[in-house]
Amino acid sequence: MHGIKGRVAVVTGSSRGIGKAIALALAREGAFVVVNYHSNRDLARRVVSEIRGRGGDAVAVGADVSNPGEVEKMRDRVHDVAGDVGILVNNAGIHRHLKSWEMSLEEWRRVLAVNLDGVFNCSRAFVPDMISMRWGRMVNISSVVALTGTDREMHYAASKGGVEAATRSLALELAPYNVRVNAIAPGYVDTDMVSFSSEEEREECMGRIPLGRMAHPSEIAEAAVFLCADESSYITGHVLHVNGGLAMR
Numbered sequence: 001m002h003g004i005k006g007r008v009a010v011v012t013g014s015s016r017g018i019g020k021a022i023a024l025a026l027a028r029e030g031a032f033v034v035v036n037y038h039s040n041r042d043l044a045r046r047v048v049s050e051i052r053g054r055g056g057d058a059v060a061v062g063a064d065v066s067n068p069g070e071v072e073k074m075r076d077r078v079h080d081v082a083g084d085v086g087i088l089v090n091n092a093g094i095h096r097h098l099k100s101w102e103m104s105l106e107e108w109r110r111v112l113a114v115n116l117d118g119v120f121n122c123s124r125a126f127v128p129d130m131i132s133m134r135w136g137r138m139v140n141i142s143s144v145v146a147l148t149g150t151d152r153e154m155h156y157a158a159s160k161g162g163v164e165a166a167t168r169s170l171a172l173e174l175a176p177y178n179v180r181v182n183a184i185a186p187g188y189v190d191t192d193m194v195s196f197s198s199e200e201e202r203e204e205c206m207g208r209i210p211l212g213r214m215a216h217p218s219e220i221a222e223a224a225v226f227l228c229a230d231e232s233s234y235i236t237g238h239v240l241h242v243n244g245g246l247a248m249r
């Protein structure tokens, strides 16, 4: 892929799971990667070591994306060590299995704060770099449930619906500055986030996926690389479904 080499890329929530796979893939393409984490500093440092071991370069920077002050500190640190940010992947997210009538207002607000405020806080921090460079790529990680809805995590689905609407709005605002903004809507991906209460529940979920299996995190990462690369030069404001066909159910 072209156009990623030499760029500074911030990947939120890249200590593990999908974010880690995206960090490794962007580093493979030649980006300097900022491995953001919330609480798992050791895991984030291991991702940095893995990137360096493969000949790339990266730094681990902690920040709770829901906290604007912490995001501003992350931005200042990134500017000190790497310079202006051209690629932002808003991946950090949390998820709770709860019926709408079981969740407290605090739980509702926490999921919205990380999944949706996080996109706002990080965009506000790094978009000015992209505008001044007249070059930028943003990829926001949504979920298939933004389209399909879900019967046990209304806050999560609402946050991802917001992420997709924000993606289209940012794409319109930033197109004049050569900044492209897209989203990816994964289905089930084999990470810590996905836990099934029973083998029966797992089989029922797999049975609903047309391709009949979960995704590997690298399958989401390769879609993110494509959306950051010159190969997707005319794509902006798009939600790319990478969910084995689950969006059609």
Ligand code: NAP
Binding pocket: 012, 013, 014, 015, 016, 017, 018, 019, 036, 037, 038, 039, 040, 041, 043, 063, 064, 065, 066, 091, 092, 093, 094, 095, 114, 141, 142, 143, 144, 185, 186, 187, 188, 189, 190, 191, 192, 193, 194
């Ligand atoms: P995961 O394995 O649970 O990893 C979550 C990552 O987000 C970790 O790196 C975690 O950091 C970080 N994080 C959590 N809260 C944060 C905060 N407040 N500030 C900064 N970082 C924070 O999740 P995943 O499955 O890779 O999911 C990644 C994204 O894909 C999420 O947006 C999720 O909604 C979306 N997604 C996942 C699936 C799926 O099936 N897995 C499906 C659709 C969409 P620490 O390690 O420090 O805690």
